[in-house]
Amino acid sequence: MLALAVILLLGGLAFLIGRWRGAALAPAGGRIGAVHSRPVYHGAYVALLALAPALLVLAAWGLFGGAVIDERVLSALPTDARPLTPLDSGAFMNEVHGLANGDFAAAFNPDTARAVPIYQQMRREGDLATLLLAVALLLAGGLWAISQLKPAFRARNRVEAAVWLALLLASIVAILTTFGILLSLVFESLRFFELVPLSDFLFGLKWSPQTALRADQVGASGAFGALPLFWGTIFIGAIIAMLVAIPLGLMAAIYLTQYARPRVRRVLKPVLELLAGIPTVVYGFFAALTVAPAVRQLGVALGYADASAESALAAGLVMGVMIIPFVSSMADDALMAVPDAVRDGSYAMGATRSETVRMVLVPAALPGIVGGVLLAISRAIGETMIVVMAAGMAARLTLNPFDSVTTVTTQIVALLTGDQEFDSAKTLSAFALGLVLFVITFLLNIYALRVVKTYREAYE
Amino acid sequence: MNAINFPANQPPDRISASIVPKMTARNIDVFYGAKQAIRNVSIDFSREHVTAFIGPSGCGKSTILRCFNRMNDTIEGARVTGEIRLDGVDITSPALDVVQLRARVGMVFQKPNPFPKSIYENIAYGPRIHGLAASRADLDGVVESALRRAGLWDEVKDRLKDSGTTLSGGQQQRLCIARAIAVDPEVILMDEPCSALDPVATAKIEELIDDLRGRYAIVIVTHNMQQAARVSQRTAFFHNGAMVEYGETSMIFTNPVQARTKDYITGRYG
């Protein structure tokens, strides 16, 4: 911490010196172009060259220094005091760290007490050496940078290039993380497919992931036919929810874009979009506590005595409501993209507002609306909280909305909560489900974004 | 015959006693919010003549044009006062049904604005919403005759199912004219119909306008002085929301009464 403060302070100093040197290159009020870059850029350039290597050294020490010290502490101990296995070494060094930091009052393992002074000394030396190295690099970098400063020196371009590089690195981190997650999904899924054939998984009708915990256990061989889960996901997310969200979302968008006065629109549009900000868990318990019982009663009243407390309908209805702002804001964009001239053309033909909406605007905006609906579906099938709380656990292929069904996301949650051995087929199947979900939403998104994009271009 | 020039802001006389005006406007004021865009304009026009509206940008040509089919109703904050009659019947009353008015007074816009539908559906749109065709065969006939009158039939008869937006700009504009005449209106308002077109397409439209004269009362807004001279028989010059001068096109262009008109048509205006 102290080292970082020292380095940053010196870096600040480097900036000031660079700026001062840069300013000294030209007399004040000189004409533009006499010096290529303004003094700030000289300062920033010097600070950059001074700070970058020094900070790298500090970061490297922070990341790997601990491991290096531990290694050397262990090898510095007399052989009889060393822990035997790597696992023991870990525990041993943890105790050393605790003692050294004063977290532990006394040593549990007497050998650790011997290691503490060695550790403390190495830590001190290591920290000091790092700081000295960093300062040396800082001076070297800074001085070299200062030596380069000339009126013609392109400090501005170099600083801009550095900014570009930093931003590029930041976005690469985000992309690499996504890739890493995807890779781990793929690898764990491959392990799963060694245990369960892909076709059984994709097309099997029976989902019952209980595997035997002990070899002598009977009756729990595990079945991993995920088709009922896929059906449940589609039934809730792509059918019931969309039956709610598409008409309501579309009508809301039509009202907001074509009927509402500007003042009303300014108020209502953000309010509608607020719906999207409600945490899904709130929708979830609303679905479970309010909607599901009502749906069950409705089912019973309709003569379906077996209507369950958890149902596809309850989860789908609430999910549909959750998706409304999504659909309506996409439809809103699509309708707004239709040029006013087209709408005026319809009015000038003597068409009424609703004729114009029905016969011209919606058909014209249809590609954009369809794209929005596809994006909404991809959100709905990845949605977890509502279905976990209101859809149920029963994996079944049913068309009855009063039945409880289960979805991919619900099952992933169920599979990974509770104690599990990591490499059982049961646990690994969650990765396979996750992969399927990822692939489907990924393809849906790509396709939907393409549709929306070509649609936008059509009106530009 | 002498130029018939009316002093600004006075009801124009019959340009020729035998001609009955199709539309008459008296003392029209238009406001956008608090801003007045049209000041006390009175004008008549008839089927026999094409009427051109000229004047510098922002003088209110589009605004006054939109009064005749009540398109100003669609503009938030626009307010029109005065009296406008179509065949002697007042059309400014809020009780008047704009659907019927707009079936009788068609409009063609500055930028071609075909609907993103097939060529056929573009033309069939008006007849459909106004219930003008009893059968599919009827509708086919209406579509064909509108396209023929717009001089577009031969170019598109084999591709009626293609989207109207696949046509060239000039064809699109003629499609819009065909769309307007498919409901057989009495008046056609054109707001700079050629400003987005090249000279060849423009010439076609001008020819078309000439063909349509006599059947429809045509009002055309244009920035192009030669165009006004070519296609119109009557010209109104607007400036700053007021109608400065209205009369026979030939006289307006050769011998205007008002100094401001003269400055404008000789290009001396700003």
Ligand SMILES: Nc1ncnc2c1ncn2[C@@H]1O[C@H](COP(=O)(O)OP(=O)(O)OP(=O)(O)O)[C@@H](O)[C@H]1O
């Ligand atoms: N929707 C509107 N809201 C407010 N003011 C408007 C609106 N439309 C036009 N105006 C104003 O009314 C005046 C007349 O505009 P109008 O469009 O009728 O002019 P124009 O003669 O058609 O011009 P141009 O030749 O450039 O098309 C202008 O000052 C314009 O700024």
Ligand SMILES: [Mg+2]
């Ligand atoms: Mg205009």
